[in-house]
Amino acid sequence: MQVDILIIGQGISGTFLSYYLQKEKKSFVVIDNGFVNAPSRVAAGIINPVTGRRIVTVWKAEELFPFAWQAYNEIGHQLGITAISQKNIIDFFPNPFMRESFLKRIEEKAEYLHSFPEQNHFNLYFNYEFGCGEIRPAYTAHLETLIPAWRKHLQQNSQLREEEFDPALLQTGNEKIVYKDIIADKIIFCDGAGDSSNHFFKQLPFAPNKGEALVVEIPGLPQQYIYKKSMTLAPLAEKDMFWIGSVYHWDFDNAEPTPAFRKNTEAVLKEWMRIPFRIVEHRCGIRPATIERRPFVGLHPLHKNIGIFNGMGTKGCSLAPYFAKQFVDHILYNLEIDPEAGISRFQKILSRN
Ligand SMILES: Cc1cc2nc3c(=O)[nH]c(=O)nc-3n(C[C@H](O)[C@H](O)[C@H](O)COP(=O)(O)OP(=O)(O)OC[C@H]3O[C@@H](n4cnc5c(N)ncnc54)[C@H](O)[C@@H]3O)c2cc1C
Structure with a gap:
């Protein structure tokens, strides 16, 4: 089998990379082992424009967010699914300081932050002593719908191999890449x-961290918002189902869910919720994070x-x-990758191979 590109992995990265290659009518095959704890199968898909205690706008939000909205809608349209929804975030202030900080940022005309006029609106569902604000617009990407739908699409086009990729079998010496019967x-x-x-990218400064989440059933809780207090509670595509997370374990020796997270999260929910909930699932995944919090593309x-x-x-x-779009444009038309994301910033260390 001869293709332009061989892709290893069909998380959200491999999904969009293959999507843009398909749009450019390039041939490709994706190898993916379907690992259930891959973060793309664990995450709630929240796209939140602000971050941190000072509630500042995230990196490149003005470009990334409208682009993401359009991209998920386009791929969703092709697949006949809803791949993204606008779900604004109701930010319940966990203490008076956070309330003050949020209100101050509104006064400073911080983008995305809004007051929420009906402060008692959520009394039926939540305990919250210090009021709430709204982060708008925010979104959830429906990964639990999109990743399997794109997988099925690839399968139907014979563009997916559901197997473990074995780097020992990869031949890269010549101009072409050879892996088993695939020439790319x-x-x-x-x-x-x-x-x-x-083997090729081991010098890159990865800083993987482990995250955990619970899937909970909360009948009657409105699903048009994401709710945030000390943790984030996000609606899933299925009725009454929510995702609550997460944590950042920097020190870990396995990828297993921890009883401590479940216990702590259950306690948080008991204190926060005024309506019954039922824990359905405990998820865990290793985030492919990097030391400088920027992606590796190139x-x-x-x-x-x-x-x-x-x-x-x-x-x-x-x-x-x-x-993914930038990378495909780089491969096909030699357009520049954002220098903050492009791996040419590591040219020196990668050249030490
Ligand atoms: C608990 C948790 C919550 C999160 N919440 C959010 C959130 O709300 N919003 C957000 O934007 N991000 C969130 N993230 C981060 C997000 O999930 C990741 O940034 C993203 O999923 C990474 O996608 P990826 O495709 O690069 O990698 P992955 O999701 O890891 O995908 C890699 C793919 O490659 C496959 N693979 C790996 N090795 C092999 C091999 N040898 N052979 C074959 N296949 C292989 C895997 O099966 C997988 O399908 C969260 C992560 C976690 C863990």
Whole structure:
């Protein structure tokens, strides 16, 4: 089988990379092992424009967010699914300081932050002593619908191999990439925190961290918002189902869910919710985060037919569509990749191979 591009991984990164290659009528095949704990199968898909205690706008929000909205709608339209919804965030202030900080940022005319006039609107559902504000617009990407729908689409076009990629079988010596019976012009690793790409990109400053979440059933809780207090409660596509998370474990020796997270989250829910809930599932995944919190996008400086599309960290849902398009434009038309995301910033260390 001869293709233009061999893609390793069909998380949100491999999904959008293959989507833009398809739009350009390029041939490709995706190898994915269907790992259930891949972050793209664990995340709630929240696209939140602000971050941190000072509630500042996230990196490149003005470009990334409208792009993501359009990209998810386009791919959803092709697949006949809803791939994204606007879900504004109701930010319940956990203490008077956070309330003050939020209101001060509104006074400063911070983008995305709004007062919520009906302060008692959520009394039926939640305990909240210090009021709430609204973060708008915010979105959820419906990964639990999109990833399987795109997978099915790939399967129907014979563009997916559901198997483990074995780096030992990869031949890269010549101009072409050879893997088993696949001959490709290029191989692009979208394998997240998996280590199949390590041989070529092991010098990149990854800083993987482990996250956990619970899936809970909360009958009657309106699903048009994301709710945030000490944790984030986000609606899933299925009726009455919500996702609550998350944590950032920097020190971990396995990818298993921890009883401590479940216990703590259940306690948070008991204190926060005024209506019954039922825990349905406990999820866990390793985020492909990077030390400088910027993605890794580009072709290897020494091996021009080997590329990486990774390092999406905590924000894969907004980063992946935008940078997948940039990467495809770079491969096909030699357009520049944003220098903050492009791996040419690591040219020196990657050239030490
Ligand atoms: C608990 C949690 C909550 C999160 N919440 C959000 C959120 O709300 N919003 C947001 O934007 N981001 C969130 N993230 C981060 C987000 O999930 C990631 O940034 C994103 O999913 C990374 O996507 P990816 O495709 O690069 O990697 P992955 O999702 O890891 O995908 C890699 C794919 O490659 C496959 N693969 C790996 N190795 C091999 C191999 N050797 N052979 C074959 N296949 C292989 C895997 O099966 C997988 O399908 C969260 C992450 C976690 C863990």
